[in-house]
Amino acid sequence: MANIYGGVLGVQRVGSNTVPAVLLGQAIPFATPGDDNVCGGFGGAGIEVRTGNVAMFISGEYLAFSDSSTVVSGKHPRRVLIAQCPLLAQSRHGSTADQCPLL
Numbered sequence: 044m045a046n047i048y049g050g051v052l053g054v055q056r057v058g059s060n061t062v063p064a065v066l067l068g069q070a071i072p073f074a075t076p077g078d079d080n081v082c083g084g085f086g087g088a089g090i091e092v093r094t095g096n097v098a099m100f101i102s103g104e105y106l107a108f109s110d111s112s113t114v115v116s117g118k119h120p121r122r123v124l125i126a127q128c129p130l131l132a133q134s135r136h137g138s139t140a141d142q143c144p145l146l
Contacts, residue, residue, distance in 0.1 A: 083108035
């Protein structure tokens with residue numbers, strides 16, 4: 044399964060352009076770069092593949108803003124699906140490995 048998406052966004056900063064911090068009793072202001080009002084767009088794509096009990100996917104996203112800043116992100120986790128064997132619940136004796144191929 045594959046997906047593609049995109050959109051627009053706007054961000055407005057409220058307050059000052061500094062982040063206050065204190066280190067050993069001394070105030071240390073950090074300036075935050077960038078414009079107070081920015082707009083931009085984003086887009087991304089992803090794909091998921093399932094084979095038996097294993098599902099894997101990969102996705103990426105790109106954001107570009109009017110103040111020339113960009114953000115690039117991606118994901119690639121692995122997921123293992125555990126299926127229940129209906130014969131396992133019915134077995135009272137003997138080996139279940141012969142009855143359920145998942146074991």
